[in-house]
Amino acid sequence: MDRSWMYDEPRSSQIFVNGVKTFLNFAFERTSVNGDKIKCPCTKCLNMKYQCKQTVLDHLICSGFRPEYLKWVYHGEGTTVASASTTFNKEMHDLLNDAFEPEVEIGVEEHESASNNSQETNNRGSKFYDLVKEVEGKHSEFRNT
Structure with a gap:
């Protein structure tokens, strides 16, 4: 318009x-x-x-x-609180995926090291995602009150 x-x-x-x-x-x-x-x-x-x-x-x-x-x-025009929150959550998850995605290394020797690092990174990422889900749950409880 x-x-x-x-x-x-x-x-x-x-x-x-x-x-x-x-x-x-x-x-x-x-x-x-x-x-x-x-x-x-x-x-x-x-x-x-x-x-x-x-x-x-x-x-x-x-x-x-x-x-x-x-x-x-x-x-009344544009983004609502829910869609802004959804956009924020998607951006946050994208950033988390980037942060905890294991790097791909080339070579046989590095493969074993990468597997160990990948498992460690996945464990840290999983704990972090659990915290994020907990915060999101509290955020939605707050928003619904």
Whole structure:
């Protein structure tokens, strides 16, 4: 979706005002608190303060959107907590696989040494994975409360 209007159009233009109204409808449908407040993305509030619809409209017309807020992540667009957590877990497991994957050595003499190192690495990796699973379990318990 083209959002160049957020930064390229004069804030007094009808294009900007219409864009802000579209944003407000989008945000209030998805993230309003008690149906009457959202985080204000203006340059002063910076998505830190909850404001009513009219105040957010006024702030955006007067001050504009905070810099580089093209993906409305604080207003229901983009990643959710669950998918962010899933992405983090996948990246973490990929890093663990890289860290505990035994190196392949060439030569007959090195084969025996590599087997011993591989077993030792797998044992350390297994213990580490057990700890990671325990932390993930506690993380999901925390998230579900």
